[in-house]
Amino acid sequence: MSWSDVLSVFLRAAFLSVNGSTTLALLEQDLVSRLRVLSRADFALGVAVGAASPGPLGYGCIAIGFLADGWRGAVVAVLTSWLPAFLVLPLRAGYDRLASRPWMRGLNWGVAAAGAGLLGALVTNLARHSLTGWKEGLLAAGVLTLLARGVPPAAVIATAALAGALWLR
Amino acid sequence: MLFGLSRAVPGMNLLALTVLLGHRTHGLPGALLALTAMSAPSFASIVALCMLLRGQDPAPIVRGIIRALGPTAAALMLHAGWQSCAGVFRRQSRRARGLWLLVSGATATLAVAAPFHPAWLILLGASAGIFFSSRGWLGNRE
Structure with missing residues (x-):
């Protein structure tokens, strides 16, 4: 990947997302579906590694950056993810006035709804690629059940990894 | 705040x-x-x-772990998506919920089926949101 590709992909994912999950959904669209520099298996590995590590779920972008472009990708991923956060500083002064404007509420609503759609596309793509048999389906159902019961994601991923090591090798 | x-x-x-x-x-x-x-x-x-x-x-054990991470990632993202949408969804009026499903469903379909860049899909969603809001269709749940 060229510098401009790396920068544009991660800047877009950072500035067009509404939370960590949509950052990952945007990265999947760019790196897996459009540029094809990352396989779906590697993307899934990145998401799971990010979720198993400390910090926000969206930090899976560091793993995805590393898997797509080595150290440069990882460093660009983390630094670009910081940039939109600094928008809160100038926004503080006019936040109350701006947040009450109908068009602003509409904009936030629309971006969040589209983000949810992109997340739906990401889940569809990941499931289509990875649910290749009944064992994988059972594993996904087990993971969902544990998450819904409030088990911490790191513990769920460790359990899934153990199941994979014993059952799917 | x-x-x-x-x-x-x-x-x-x-x-x-x-x-x-x-x-x-x-x-x-x-x-x-x-x-x-x-x-x-x-x-x-x-x-x-x-x-x-x-x-x-990779060794067979590592291959097994990597194979398990695909379904795990799909389940994780489904759960994260549900968590981030459920609260927003509950707070909305019935009409706003229907519009939310329409916009997110259309975005998901276009993202999976057609070669649209996600930036255009986000822009489309934002425009739809501004339009719906200007018509007063996004009021909170009474």
Whole structure:
């Protein structure tokens, strides 16, 4: 990947997302579906590694950056993810006035709804690629059940990894 | 107010909250230091795990782990999506919920089936939101 590709992909994912999950959904669209520099298996590995590590779920972008472009990708991923956060500083002064404007509420609503759609596309793509048999389906159902019961994601991923090591090798 | 503000900017909400808290205590250096301190453990553990799991010829046990991570990632993202949407969805009126399903469903279909760049899909969603809001269709649940 060229510098401009790396920068544009991660800047877009950072500035067009509404939370960590949509950052990952945007990265999947760019790196897996459009540029094809990352396989779906590697993307899934990145998401799971990010979720198993400390910090926000969206930090899976560091793993995805590393898997797509080595150290440069990882460093660009983390630094670009910081940039939109600094928008809160100038926004503080006019936040109350701006947040009450109908068009602003509409904009936030629309971006969040589209983000949810992109997340739906990401889940569809990941499931289509990875649910290749009944064992994988059972594993996904087990993971969902544990998450819904409030088990911490790191513990769920460790359990899934153990199941994979014993059952799917 | 800090939490609401952190949700108003793009990207990860936790990072915006970290910037606000760091800036409140020590200005811009405080914000940078807070982000660095929060991110360093993540960065180190993520890169180490990636190097460990992504070998050229992984052992069968590692292959099994990698195979398990696909379904796990799909389930994780489904759960994260549900968590982030459920609250927003519940607070909306019936009409706004229907419109939400329409916009997110259309976005998902276009993203899966057609070669649209996601930036256009986000822009489309934002335009739809502004339009619906101008018609008064996005009122909160009474």
